[in-house]
Amino acid sequence: MENPYLPYPVRIDDIEIATEDKSLKTFKFVFLDPEDEKKFSYRAGQFAELSIPGVGEIPIGIASSPVEKGFVKFTVFRTGVVTSHLHNMKVGDIMGIRGPLGNWYPWDKLENKNVVIIGGGFAFTTLRSSIIYMLDPANRKKFKNIDVVYGARSPGMLLYREELYEWEKRDDIRMHITVDGTNDPTWKYHKGFVPQIVEQNAPKADADTYAIICGPPIMIKFTQPALTALGYKEHQIIMSLENRMKCGIGMCGRCNIGKELVCKDGPVFTLAQLNKTPKEY
Amino acid sequence: MKFITIDKKNWAKGIEKSRETYRLFGPVKDKNGSFIRDLENDMLPDMSCNDSVLSAKSVLFPQTEKILFTTLDESQKDHHIMKRVPGDSAKRAVLGIRPYDAKAIQLVKLNFDTDDYRDPYWCDAYEATTFVGVGINKPGPFDFSTAAGTGPFSETGLDVLMADLDNAYLAKVLTDKGGAFMTSCGFDTAADEKESQALFDILRKEAEKNISSRIDTDKLKDKTVLELHEAPFWDDIAFSCINCGTCTFVCPTCWCFDIQDEAKQKSASRFRNWDTCMSPLFTKHATGHNPRDSKTQRVRQRFMHKLKYFLDKYDQGIMCVGCGRCVKSCPVNIDIREVCKIMNSYEKKE
Amino acid sequence: MDTCIQKIREIAFQLLDKKEVERVIGFSNGTIPMATSPITIASKQDTEKLVFNSTCGLNLANYIRQQKGKIAVIAKGCDSRNIVTHIIENQVKRDQIYIIGVPCKGMINKSKIKALFEDEILKFTEDGETLTVESSLKKEKLNKKDYLRDNCRLCQHRNPVIYDVLAGEPVEEQVLDTPYPDVEKIAALDADARWLHFQELTKNCIRCYACRNACPLCYCPTCFVDESGPQWVGKGQDKTDVNTFHFLRAFHCAGRCTDCGACAEACPMDINVRDFTRKLNKDAFDMFGWEAGLDQTKRPPLDAYSPDDPNDFIK
Numbered sequence: 001m002e003n004p005y006l007p008y009p010v011r012i013d014d015i016e017i018a019t020e021d022k023s024l025k026t027f028k029f030v031f032l033d034p035e036d037e038k039k040f041s042y043r044a045g046q047f048a049e050l051s052i053p054g055v056g057e058i059p060i061g062i063a064s065s066p067v068e069k070g071f072v073k074f075t076v077f078r079t080g081v082v083t084s085h086l087h088n089m090k091v092g093d094i095m096g097i098r099g100p101l102g103n104w105y106p107w108d109k110l111e112n113k114n115v116v117i118i119g120g121g122f123a124f125t126t127l128r129s130s131i132i133y134m135l136d137p138a139n140r141k142k143f144k145n146i147d148v149v150y151g152a153r154s155p156g157m158l159l160y161r162e163e164l165y166e167w168e169k170r171d172d173i174r175m176h177i178t179v180d181g182t183n184d185p186t187w188k189y190h191k192g193f194v195p196q197i198v199e200q201n202a203p204k205a206d207a208d209t210y211a212i213i214c215g216p217p218i219m220i221k222f223t224q225p226a227l228t229a230l231g232y233k234e235h236q237i238i239m240s241l242e243n244r245m246k247c248g249i250g251m252c253g254r255c256n257i258g259k260e261l262v263c264k265d266g267p268v269f270t271l272a273q274l275n276k277t278p279k280e281y
Numbered sequence: 282m283k284f285i286t287i288d289k290k291n292w293a294k295g296i297e298k299s300r301e302t303y304r305l306f307g308p309v310k311d312k313n314g315s316f317i318r319d320l321e322n323d324m325l326p327d328m329s330c331n332d333s334v335l336s337a338k339s340v341l342f343p344q345t346e347k348i349l350f351t352t353l354d355e356s357q358k359d360h361h362i363m364k365r366v367p368g369d370s371a372k373r374a375v376l377g378i379r380p381y382d383a384k385a386i387q388l389v390k391l392n393f394d395t396d397d398y399r400d401p402y403w404c405d406a407y408e409a410t411t412f413v414g415v416g417i418n419k420p421g422p423f424d425f426s427t428a429a430g431t432g433p434f435s436e437t438g439l440d441v442l443m444a445d446l447d448n449a450y451l452a453k454v455l456t457d458k459g460g461a462f463m464t465s466c467g468f469d470t471a472a473d474e475k476e477s478q479a480l481f482d483i484l485r486k487e488a489e490k491n492i493s494s495r496i497d498t499d500k501l502k503d504k505t506v507l508e509l510h511e512a513p514f515w516d517d518i519a520f521s522c523i524n525c526g527t528c529t530f531v532c533p534t535c536w537c538f539d540i541q542d543e544a545k546q547k548s549a550s551r552f553r554n555w556d557t558c559m560s561p562l563f564t565k566h567a568t569g570h571n572p573r574d575s576k577t578q579r580v581r582q583r584f585m586h587k588l589k590y591f592l593d594k595y596d597q598g599i600m601c602v603g604c605g606r607c608v609k610s611c612p613v614n615i616d617i618r619e620v621c622k623i624m625n626s627y628e629k630k631e
Numbered sequence: 632m633d634t635c636i637q638k639i640r641e642i643a644f645q646l647l648d649k650k651e652v653e654r655v656i657g658f659s660n661g662t663i664p665m666a667t668s669p670i671t672i673a674s675k676q677d678t679e680k681l682v683f684n685s686t687c688g689l690n691l692a693n694y695i696r697q698q699k700g701k702i703a704v705i706a707k708g709c710d711s712r713n714i715v716t717h718i719i720e721n722q723v724k725r726d727q728i729y730i731i732g733v734p735c736k737g738m739i740n741k742s743k744i745k746a747l748f749e750d751e752i753l754k755f756t757e758d759g760e761t762l763t764v765e766s767s768l769k770k771e772k773l774n775k776k777d778y779l780r781d782n783c784r785l786c787q788h789r790n791p792v793i794y795d796v797l798a799g800e801p802v803e804e805q806v807l808d809t810p811y812p813d814v815e816k817i818a819a820l821d822a823d824a825r826w827l828h829f830q831e832l833t834k835n836c837i838r839c840y841a842c843r844n845a846c847p848l849c850y851c852p853t854c855f856v857d858e859s860g861p862q863w864v865g866k867g868q869d870k871t872d873v874n875t876f877h878f879l880r881a882f883h884c885a886g887r888c889t890d891c892g893a894c895a896e897a898c899p900m901d902i903n904v905r906d907f908t909r910k911l912n913k914d915a916f917d918m919f920g921w922e923a924g925l926d927q928t929k930r931p932p933l934d935a936y937s938p939d940d941p942n943d944f945i946k
Contacts, residue, residue: 003401004400005348005349005365006363006365052542053361053551054351054353054543054549055542056540056541081860093361094361094362095361244564246556247540249397249398250398251538252539252540253392253537253558253586254537254556254558258510259593276505278506278510279572280564312901313742313835331749331751334899334900345869520670520671521668523897525841525845526837526838527839527899530839531899539866541866543865543867554868560840560857562857608662608663612897612898613689614661614663615668
């Protein structure tokens with residue numbers, strides 16, 4: 001990258017409301033210059049800075065998968081200045097994307113392993129990217145069992161619902177979808193919080209099993225003991241962190257946890273690594 | 282030619298001559314102290330003044346720097362497509378930079394010029410700059426540079442090191458860049474190499490002898506991050522802190538920055554501004570959650586970064602050159618030398 | 632004033648010994664000449680660390696909010712007025728604070744003293760009204776009253792207005808015919824010269840916010856300069872943004888500022904931020920007969936309506 005601060009110009013190709021409360025939208029971007037798409041070669045677990053000129057930038061996990069070509073997708077929660085502005089933008093608008101940034105889930109290490117994916121709320125974006133990647137016919141055989149525990153407040157708050165229900169029907173992935181609660185009498189999946197569903201449904205750990213967790217701090221906090229109870233060692237628990245970021249390239253200094261920079265040395269860390277750093281995330 | 286004698290009578294004329302090739306920066310006396318400024322027109326650097334209130338880092342890293350821009354006018358071609366502000370790659374020279382500030386720039390370089398990314402703004406400015414330092418004959422009481430891996434006549438990061446000999450400067454040319462600058466000034470009176478080096482050695486020894494302030498950092502490396510991070514002394518250190526950004530802004534090695542967009546009518550600009558780990562905003566998430574919400578956490582971050590994280594990450598010593606500016610400027614007298622002592626001597630009780 | 636330190640230590644010792652307070656907030660000796668540092672003390676053995684002298688220019692009212700349990704604090708005249716303001720503005724409860732009042736003869740202007748020397752000051756001592764200051768080049772004996780901070784020279788409330796105990800005999804209050812000569816001087820300038828004065832004043836500001844953070848009034852959970860939605864002011868070094876910060880901060884302090892001088896004391900660039908706040912103090916006095924922090928029962932004039940409020944501005 002010549003100038004790491006210079007975003008690639010993109011056009012908003014599609015906007016989809018992702019949750020029933022409309023607080024999340026999925027944006028599909030197309031690169032104005034097809035050459036830029038080649039340069040933006042990423043792996044599942046990485047993030048990028050969505051860059052709106054005159055407004056600002058926001059680091060967001062990449063929700064599309066490296067095996068999906070021709071576009072990139074991001075699911076964005078409306079919370080601050082930039083995300084609120086983005087939620088008001090229209091298909092056809094021009095903006096920028098800077099990246100891909102950060103590291104990724106350790107795909108090399110995960111080959112020939114069982115993978116348990118645990119997500120909560122709207123932190124399912126890079127996990128979607130990962131699942132699509134692993135289920136790709138060219139990749140599926142590289143992994144052994146795949147389990148997914150994903151929970152949200154209510155059915156309407158689950159991201160990528162259509163895909164979840166499709167995956168549910170497959171026999172090469174075990175889905176454990178859950179909601180905190182629902183009045184829907186036709187709801188056929190789990191009810192309960194993620195840590196509890198993990199405890200009841202996730203496979204017990206052996207040396208060949210790794211868990212990837214992504215979710216709100218409270219979910220992570222209570223899922224860790226559940227995994228430990230199932231025998232997962234700290235190097236088998238892989239987490240993706242979020243911190244306030246600006247540059248995304250390890251220079252501006254704010255996202256550090258100890259000497260590690262979440263934007264550049266992370267966002268993916270093993271629990272073993274995190275246990276050696278201050279809990280400043 | 283390695284050493285050059287410059288008669289002070291010829292100094293001003295030579296500096297003027299260098300302007301044909303260089304944009305000049307140097308210390309300027311203001312009513313509240315001296316500042317490293319762009320030496321416009323016929324301004325000369327004030328080589329005699331006390332250390333500048335702020336360091337020389339701003340020559341490469343201005344407090345506010347426009348980095349990108351675009352138009353928001355949809356009738357214009359390339360609207361909303363950001364471009365780099367044309368870089369100023371014209372040659373520049375910083376005159377009278379202190380050796381510890383030059384060393385600090387080498388430490389900051391570790392952040393801006395990495396294997397993975399190169400910050401083009403900082404790096405381009407760095408490459409365009411010649412550093413003409415002047416040794417400090419009489420270091421002040423706050424100078425602990427020798428204990429921080431540099432010193433009053435340290436050559437690290439300099440292209441020329443000059444010694445002030447009352448009526449003349451004796452310049453030691455350290456790099457080709459430095460040689461080119463001397464040539465542009467027309468300074469070409471060669472001095473005897475052996476004698477000159479001997480003189481530099483004497484001056485250095487004299488100056489170093491004058492330094493009474495020091496810190497010990499020998500035990501920092503062997504302690505774990507968590508041991509220091511969880512140590513009980515941080516609340517006491519942080520109590521008086523008002524969480525202003527003074528220490529970080531006056532520091533020659535503090536490089537943290539913020540990126541901010543501004544839109545005026547149809548033009549959009551992206552700036553980077555100095556930022557400070559002392560501010561709660563530095564780490565506050567959009568959700569309101571703040572991993573360093575308390576004053577103690579922020580004060581700890583500053584000292585841990587300087588005296589532990591940096592040391593562990595780069596193995597190039599601490600992120601402090603001992604200039605003493607933060608010691609002088611802190612409104613509540615939090616003294617990095619004391620904090621370093623506490624950290625270095627800390628033994629975790631089992 | 633050095634005699635009162637013994638008294639302060641005794642009082643602090645007793646308070647901690649009898650567990651009447653959990654902690655005492657005061658000043659300790661600094662590590663460099665002319666510096667003292669706010670300190671909190673929880674054990675009676677540590678009361679020896681307390682000092683009080685004419686370098687204690689910060690305002691300890693800035694340290695008493697959000698403290699747990701009962702605390703004691705050392706308060707000069709201005710500090711005590713800021714404690715009153717805190718009480719009015721519900722930042723502290725009176726019964727949570729034990730005030731050790733210190734009648735004050737003024738704090739020294741450190742930059743004025745530094746300016747006398749070409750090199751760094753190595754030693755500073757104080758004996759009554761005489762200051763002895765030494766650098767490696769010279770030694771000066773100075774009359775303290777010639778080197779007082781401007782706000783102390785113009786102070787009319789040297790004695791604490793509220794306290795639980797006084798650590799010294801009350802001092803005579805100054806009565807000034809013209810308490811705002813500095814404001815009048817600026818006001819007498821024509822518009823261009825006045826503009827220039829303020830441009831020059833903030834020229835070196837680095838937006839470290841030491842002035843704001845040293846100010847007991849500036850306790851907003853989110854200061855307007857830090858607000859992002861909406862963003863009221865740009866964050867860079869643009870002159871308009873820098874001045875907007877200073878102007879708005881001063882207005883936010885109107886009718887609340889006690890002219891304690893902590894802002895100017897804290898500024899690493901030696902900007903006399905009081906040039907902004909003093910004008911508003913004068914206005915508050917001229918229009919409302921108001922001086923901040925003298926009365927626990929009255930809210931600041933811009934915070935309350937009274938039928939007697941001047942309304943000349945309605946045309």
